[in-house]
Amino acid sequence: MLGYIKEYRFYIVLSLFILIPIIAIDTATRAPRNYQWHDRFIVQITSPIQSAVTWTLDTIIDFSQKYFFLLDVQENNTTLTSENQKLLNIIVQLKEAQKENDRLRKLLNLKDNFKFSGLSARVIAKDVSSEFRSIRINRGEDDGIKKDMAVVTQEGVVGRIYRVTPTTSDVVTVLDLFSAVDSIVERSRARGIVEGYNDEMCQLKFVLRTDDIQPGDLLISSGLGGVFPKGIPVGTVAQVYRQTYGITQNVEVVPSVNFNKLEEVMVITEFTSSPKHIELKDTLPPSLKDIEPSEEAR
Amino acid sequence: MNRLFLRAWNGPGLILIAILLTSIQTTLFTQPWTSIIQPDFFAFLVVWCGMKRKFLEGGILSLLLGYIAELQSSSPQGLYMGIYMGLFLLVRFGNRAFILPSFKTLIVLSTLALKVSLLFFLYSLSGKWVLGFFAFLKHTSACTLIHFLISPIILKMLIYYDRLTLKDIQYVHAMEEGFEMIDEGF
Numbered sequence: 228m229l230g231y232i233k234e235y236r237f238y239i240v241l242s243l244f245i246l247i248p249i250i251a252i253d254t255a256t257r258a259p260r261n262y263q264w265h266d267r268f269i270v271q272i273t274s275p276i277q278s279a280v281t282w283t284l285d286t287i288i289d290f291s292q293k294y295f296f297l298l299d300v301q302e303n304n305t306t307l308t309s310e311n312q313k314l315l316n317i318i319v320q321l322k323e324a325q326k327e328n329d330r331l332r333k334l335l336n337l338k339d340n341f342k343f344s345g346l347s348a349r350v351i352a353k354d355v356s357s358e359f360r361s362i363r364i365n366r367g368e369d370d371g372i373k374k375d376m377a378v379v380t381q382e383g384v385v386g387r388i389y390r391v392t393p394t395t396s397d398v399v400t401v402l403d404l405f406s407a408v409d410s411i412v413e414r415s416r417a418r419g420i421v422e423g424y425n426d427e428m429c430q431l432k433f434v435l436r437t438d439d440i441q442p443g444d445l446l447i448s449s450g451l452g453g454v455f456p457k458g459i460p461v462g463t464v465a466q467v468y469r470q471t472y473g474i475t476q477n478v479e480v481v482p483s484v485n486f487n488k489l490e491e492v493m494v495i496t497e498f499t500s501s502p503k504h505i506e507l508k509d510t511l512p513p514s515l516k517d518i519e520p521s522e523e524a525r
Numbered sequence: 526m527n528r529l530f531l532r533a534w535n536g537p538g539l540i541l542i543a544i545l546l547t548s549i550q551t552t553l554f555t556q557p558w559t560s561i562i563q564p565d566f567f568a569f570l571v572v573w574c575g576m577k578r579k580f581l582e583g584g585i586l587s588l589l590l591g592y593i594a595e596l597q598s599s600s601p602q603g604l605y606m607g608i609y610m611g612l613f614l615l616v617r618f619g620n621r622a623f624i625l626p627s628f629k630t631l632i633v634l635s636t637l638a639l640k641v642s643l644l645f646f647l648y649s650l651s652g653k654w655v656l657g658f659f660a661f662l663k664h665t666s667a668c669t670l671i672h673f674l675i676s677p678i679i680l681k682m683l684i685y686y687d688r689l690t691l692k693d694i695q696y697v698h699a700m701e702e703g704f705e706m707i708d709e710g711f
Contacts, residue, residue, distance in 0.1 A: 251603025
């Protein structure tokens with residue numbers, strides 16, 4: 228037996244080398260795994276180095292930008308002063324609009340459709356390969372972050388958490404090939420799934436050919452799946468390829484978030500997406516409040 | 526004893542170098558203009574393992590390098606293990622079947638093989654081409670050029686590392702012969 232193994236040692240090792248990745252891929256497609264203790268160990272080694280390199284780079288860039296800014300500070304000062312005057316006027320107008328908006332909101336007694344609590348985090352690294360588009364942030368389990376939490380910016384959806392360690396988390400962005408966000412077109416309410424495509428584009432898939440979609444339409448998260456609150460911008464329709472046959476159409480989407488300038492993100496730790504119950508009584512004039520509805524109305 | 530320790534340290538040390546390099550790879554090339562020139566340091570290490578390590582040792586190191594790469598990526602589990610193992614076997618086969626002139630040539634060929642295999646792997650897994658034809662050409666040629674340019678530096682670094690850990694047998698023999706000649710009075 229030992230002689231047999233020795234004789235065919237090369238072929239046995241070769242088969243093992245080929246089999247191990249195949250088994251790894253097979254098990255991963257059945258049940259995606261989270262970080263194990265040995266994975267965490269390696270990530271714990273890399274993340275401080277990544278943080279340090281990112282901090283050093285930021286400091287250098289920040290310093291150089293400030294230096295170059297000082298070179299033409301005089302010219303900028305005069306430009307900014309006149310710009311400031313214009314902005315002050317706009318602020319006054321906006322304040323008026325805000326007050327009007329508040330009054331209307333009070334009249335309707337509507338509250339925000341969703342409210343969430345979140346944690347801000349800093350991007351410390353990106354994917355090791357240009358073919359995949361995940362990012363690493365400097366918040367982890369210790370901060371209360373869990374798998375499948377939504378990550379957003381003020382611009383819109385960034386992605387979702389897919390792996391966590393005590394101090395860091397990996398976020399699979401909407402640009403990633405294996406990401407999927409259930410979305411609806413804000414204007415026509417057509418539904419589809421936004422999947423990653425390349426460095427700049429996503430694709431809206433499984434959308435019916437008969438659905439009304441036009442370039443420029445805004446896509447928002449549908450709230451299905453429970454990862455993203457409903458109504459967060461996902462992207463804007465760039466191109467629609469509608470064939471004369473088939474049941475679906477191809478739609479290219481530009482993400483709302485500019486991933487090239489992504490530095491800080493917010494992780495949504497808790498949210499409610501269901502609209503609040505509206506008390507109609509509160510919206511009625513006081514004189515009508517006491518009138519009981521008739522039986523027919525009931 | 527010291528020599529044994531240094532040789533034993535070579536493998537784990539290479540893994541630590543890979544961890545350090547991946548930290549640089551994932552942070553230094555995050556700017557939009559640097560994204561296209563992001564090198565794959567693992568490819569260098571895998572090619573080096575294919576050239577300079579024994580079959581078993583090199584294979585295990587390639588699997589470990591693939592595993593570390595997957596920890597820094599959203600790629601499906603096993604993808605990089607498979608690709609790097611394929612690259613390792615290809616280098617070993619190429620190194621024996623053909624006369625490949627230099628590390629640079631191997632790196633260029635490996636980069637092309639890596640990019641093409643990654644593209645096809647992704648297509649088979651997701652059912653879509655990640656990049657258009659011209660975007661793929663742009664990415665691949667930029668990556669190949671960068672690999673070509675930095676390969677002498679990486680090669681020097683790896684040769685130095687092997688000498689430092691006494692893994693380079695020829696260097697060790699030359700050193701021993703040198704000592705003998707000194708002992709003999711030359």
